[in-house]
Amino acid sequence: MFHKEGFKIILVTALIMVSGLLLIDNFIANYWLQKSLMILLLIGFILVLQFFRDPKRNTIINDGQIIAPADGKVVVIEEVLEKEYFKDKRRQISIFMSPLNVHVTRYPVSGRVKYSKYHPGKYLVAWHPKSSEENERTTIVVENNSSGEILYRQIAGAVARRIVNYAKTEQNVIQGEDAGFIKFGSRIDIFVPLDMKIEVNLNQKTKGGETILASK
Numbered sequence: 001m002f003h004k005e006g007f008k009i010i011l012v013t014a015l016i017m018v019s020g021l022l023l024i025d026n027f028i029a030n031y032w033l034q035k036s037l038m039i040l041l042l043i044g045f046i047l048v049l050q051f052f053r054d055p056k057r058n059t060i061i062n063d064g065q066i067i068a069p070a071d072g073k074v075v076v077i078e079e080v081l082e083k084e085y086f087k088d089k090r091r092q093i094s095i096f097m098s099p100l101n102v103h104v105t106r107y108p109v110s111g112r113v114k115y116s117k118y119h120p121g122k123y124l125v126a127w128h129p130k131s132s133e134e135n136e137r138t139t140i141v142v143e144n145n146s147s148g149e150i151l152y153r154q155i156a157g158a159v160a161r162r163i164v165n166y167a168k169t170e171q172n173v174i175q176g177e178d179a180g181f182i183k184f185g186s187r188i189d190i191f192v193p194l195d196m197k198i199e200v201n202l203n204q205k206t207k208g209g210e211t212i213l214a215s216k
Helices: 004-027 031-051
Strands: 065-067 072-082 088-096 104-106 111-119 137-144 148-155 162-165 178-183 187-192 212-215
Touching: 004 031, 072 187, 088 212, 111 148, 111 162, 137 162, 148 178, 187 212
Parallel strands: none
Antiparallel strands: 065 212, 072 088, 088 187, 104 178, 111 137, 137 148, 148 187, 162 178
16 A cells, blocks of 8 residues: 555656666667666665555554654654744654655644644754754644643655645644655654653654554
8 A cells, every 4th residue: 555645756656667678678788787777677666665655554542642653763752942832841752764664644642733834944864953943844733632732743854855744723633644744754753741651762663653652
């Protein structure tokens, strides 16, 4: 199953691959060079397919838990001053997504979208300390009856060049449902209240829609 954001890119890539295979077959006589180029085209197409895969996840909805919005690795767990929306201290959990991870973004909690804003910006590498505030990004806040307001931020990286965000202000959303996509990118920051218990460790791998990040 593939994400809808990848349909156009997959189709274009398939056309390029087929055209490339025909050209190679007709105009390159050297057997080993021909086969090598064909294999490279096939590998490129397979990489595009795996990037846009959208596997089903078994989300157990729980208002007292914050779940991972994306696949990846936990690279930051720290107390910070969140400057854009809360303007107070929160616990930040950051998940880095490599190009091999699933890049679907899922809602970390159920509730009502209170804030959704796009910010143009730079394309620093995702692990850069300033990427959360200076890179292209979207900030979304969902108000949950049990956990309060939870902020998550989609952040573009050095390779990512397009963030897709489906969250609309005053929209009701469900934990684990499709919230967007980061094409060829790269990091998600989640900001939770200081009194919540952190359920993950640094360098732990996360599974979007299933891994519990924090709980009441």
